[in-house]
Amino acid sequence: MPELPEVETVRAYIDRCVSGQYIKNIEIFLPRLIKNATAEEFAAALTGQMIQSVRRRGKYLRVQCSGAVSLLVHLRMTGSLLYEEPCRDVPARRILFRLSKGCLTYRDIRTLGCLWLVPSQGKTGISGYDSLGPDGTSPEFTVPYLQAALKGSHRKIKAFLLDQTAVAGLGNIYVDEALFQAHIRPSRRCDRISRRDSERLHDAVVQVLRTGLENGGTTIRDFINGRGSAGHNQDFLCVYGREGKPCPVCGEPIKYVKLAGRGTRYCPHCQK
DNA sequence: ACTATCCTGAGT
DNA sequence: ACTCAGGATAGT
Structure with a gap:
């Protein structure tokens, strides 16, 4: 969760x-x-x-x-x-x-x-x-740090971001959302991500985590905070759980594939 | 670098 | 009856 x-x-x-x-x-x-x-x-x-x-x-x-x-x-x-x-x-x-x-x-x-x-x-x-990497919200998570980590990996970016050793704190929802914000397809190999795209990815990771926190977390199924109430970040998701529905930017239907063993959503038009 | 697996419950 | 689920890791 x-x-x-x-x-x-x-x-x-x-x-x-x-x-x-x-x-x-x-x-x-x-x-x-x-x-x-x-x-x-x-x-x-x-x-x-x-x-x-x-x-x-x-x-x-x-x-x-x-x-x-x-x-x-x-x-x-x-x-x-x-x-x-x-x-x-x-x-x-x-x-x-x-x-x-x-x-x-x-x-x-x-x-x-x-x-x-x-x-x-x-x-x-x-x-x-x-073995945790820096939190996606911490000052140690910088553009040069991310670029260096990406350069050293042949994995698909989805698997890389889910692994907690490069960046800590992302899971299936926020990975899909960050890749959407950064216009990067989840199947892209890390070492094929340009400097410009890795900058966008860095900013997207920071932003989706901050926004999620501001909204009190995402409640899809059964997340509740310590007080027992739900978050409301689910109302602002662009791709997660929206397969088949129109992309909020271009209107193209959101695609669903299985990647790194996890359900993965992306916009085939906006994410390359 | 993949996949199988640990669990329960909801949805089809 | 079968598939899927917000995660991580032991085994291949």
């Missing part, structure tokens, strides 16, 4: 709610979601700790705790974090953190999400996290 704008929307709200609270007790309904500890170890390591802040890198959330061990969370397709005060019953709740004042819930329909115990300082030892 969530890409950078959705994860950031959740982070901002949850951070405000839980920072400064203590973890009083943890209930684990689905232990296999915890990837590097048993349910007992997980509960023992986090119970009694104070939550300092909730941070984000790419699509990962890091709940920074007062002790040596913190919590790393990846929502994958259908995970979400919800905060409630007072606690209520939540469907598909997989883990419940009882805090000093309210409850933090990890909810997940498809149960593909991941939670890890990580050191509070330094490298996490989680390969996906430690």
Whole structure:
């Protein structure tokens, strides 16, 4: 489900709610979601700790705790974090953190999400996290950086942007939207992208992520922010989920193909 | 550099 | 009954 704008929307709200609270007790309904500890170890390591802040890198959330061990969370397709005060019953709740004042819930329909115990300082030892590239919204993501990364790759641009090691935070929706804004066909090889097009791509990536965030994220199916309400960026998408419908720029029908194992939408007239 | 796979639920 | 879904990675 969530890409950078959705994860950031959740982070901002949850951070405000839980920072400064203590973890009083943890209930684990689905232990296999915890990837590097048993349910007992997980509960023992986090119970009694104070939550300092909730941070984000790419699509990962890091709940920074007062002790040596913190919590790393990846929502994958259908995970979400919800905060409630007072606690209520939540469907598909997989883990419940009882805090000093309210409850933090990890909810997940498809149960593909991941939670890890990580050191509070330094490298996490989680390969996906430690190998993340700069966030698409960070100042380190520059035109020269992107151009250098593109030059070194023969892959299709769609696969390149979905891979989190060059740029972090993009997923299937925002990749399709960014390539549309940049007038680049998803099947184009990275090393065949001109300097001018890579500039446009850089600006498009930054812009689609910023806009997504301003709109509170994209709710297609079941994304909800930490408060349980939907985003509205879905109302502004140009290609994602619009196959067969007219391109907002030229009116040509949006095409659907399978690329990098994912459904991919583009305008055959505007994107070359 | 691909594809198969982990899951559940919705849509056809 | 079968396909698809906002993600990532182990295996080929």
